[in-house]
Amino acid sequence: MKLNKTFFAVAVALPMFSAPLVANTVSAADLNERVFGSLFAEYYMPDRDKTRSAAWNYMEKDAGYGIELGYYLTENWALRAEFAKLDLQSKLNGSDADGNRIGIDALYHLPQMKPVYLVGGLKRMDAVQNNTAFNIGIGYKHFFNQNFGLFAEANRYQGIDDSYADAGIKLGMTFLFGSAAAKAAPTPAPAPAPAPAPVVAKPVAVADTDADGVPDNADRCADTPATHKVDSSGCTVYEETMASVGDIDIEVRFPFDSAAVPASQRVDVENLGAFMQRFPESTVLIEGHASNIGNPAYNMKLSERRAATIADILKNDFNIAQSRITAIGYGVTRPRVEGSSREAHAANQRIEAKVTAKIKQPVLR
Template identity: 80%
Template sequence: MKLKKTFLAVAAALPLLSANVLADTVTAADLKERVFGSLFGEYYMPDTDKTESAAWSYMEKDWGYGIELGYYLTENWALRAEYARMEMQSKLDGTDVNGNRYGIDAMYHLSNMPALYLVGGIKRMDAAQNTTAFNLGVGYKHFFNQNFALFAEANRYQGIDESYGDAGIKLGMSYLFGSAAAKAAPTPAPAPAPVRAQPVAPVPVADTDGDGVPDNIDNCAGTPAVHKVDASGCTVYVEKMAAVGDIDIEVRFPFDSAVVGAEQRDDVDNLGAFMQRFTESTVMIEGHASNIGNPAYNMRLSERRATAVADILKNDFNVDPSRISAVGYGVTKPRVEGNTPEAHAANQRIEAKVTAKIKEPVLR
């Protein structure tokens, strides 16, 4: 009975310690999903029957020590494993009655007072005899900061395979590993809705050409309705390289000659001026011949004549050679079929195929 009164007195004192002495600085949310370890000293009080029984070596109340390792599963629940060394003596002759205690506990922390907790578990003890007991108790942890805490705990150990009721009081230090999860910032109060001025109806602005740009900012009045326009009302163009067509160059060569005479330069000069103006244009000079004489000879002759025109563009108009190609086709691409004087005159020619950058309007 005296042992039970001592246990109840300690259990009743823990809430008073929480309320009057220690100031808690950690909330239940700060404990969640954290590992903790503890070192403790313990005053162990065997059942009165043990102190008066030879089977229990007349063990006396005495001190012990131990370690704990645990984990906070939620804001309220935690699990821990415990090992304690029980350093007790025999009341009869003072000999050692040492033993070990180890087991697991479940801990429940009160939501409105997380420093105060209830504990229950099962233990195996080998002091004097090997026995198993379940324990129930109450404890208190005072947190100095997010990691260190001082704790006090009282337990009653009720034998399962042997009939006894021991008690123990622990004092120790706990260390919580890691840090508490960051707390979400409070949601700020919504700002008051601004007072909105009454909308003023806009004054319509004319769009004479119907391109979607008002006349007061339209810099290109009268654009076609099918053209896409920019913010200034002007047609949007896209540039691309495209063939601008074949240009016939009327160059007459003396018999068996590839020299361009001065009287034959007008068309060549016009082509050179065009390529000087449009610096991204390119040209393919094609030499053709009539179907008179040896075809192989006519092929070489057409090549020399095409090269002669290309050289004029390079040398007299400074057109980059990379922009000029020259090829002879001989009699292979006649403009007019037949062996008449008219067909021969039409086929004795030089053609220029010009490609230049052109601008095309983008359509809606």
């Protein structure tokens, strides 16, 4: 089974032919619920396998003609019945290979391209052999007045009883019976009712006990300070800002050369985690510091690991988001107490937490 190249060429070209033509004088609405009849001539192209088969008498391409009768169901959909005479001959010896074709089609006019329509249907043909086929195609219909028009249409006929793919190109004229239904004039909109005369209410004095500008009958916050700005309910308007709430020393004593936090040293860390859970917009900077014993570069790495350990506890045990935590190690670069005494080493080996939280303050007048 092979597709006919001529069919596809015509199917693609039909919408293009519409561009230079004069616009249709029949609108889509004019087609609704009207009967139409058509006469057409057809160039019929049997499948290549038919032209080479004795079973089909070596059927050759040739002409045909026919008649159609249809009805527009809506602006877009139509049904039609067709009778066609296929005047075909044998390619081998010129003998008759003609026959008749009858069938029914459904037509769908594309909403955005009203002259162009798609067609599909079922056909019964008796050319050489009795067989049934379904067809699909595309067409273009142009009306010159309210009743008369011309059309072109290309179809592919796919055999059901036998596997073949014929094609046909129709050119014809069509006639719309009757006339389009008269369009009802739009009902005029009723005149607007006259606007009622405005009623001027007399002002009624209302008490404002706390002198905040909101009367007592609408004031939900009595005795608001005179210096506070209030909302429409008489309540203080607050503004929230992110500000440092101070440095927090976390007393954690790590084992020698270790960044693991012993269970006995977790109290301050847990208090910090609980604070950050309570204030979900707070952030923290974890600073690790070391005493000036040993190699400074090693102490820097050790202080970074210890700060990271505190950060991990906040993330893993208290579900504090990583974006709210910054961990950094300073090694021995920021001693709290200068010197090499035991007291200085104890004071400098520390973890500091710098917490920033949202502060709510009243807006003043």
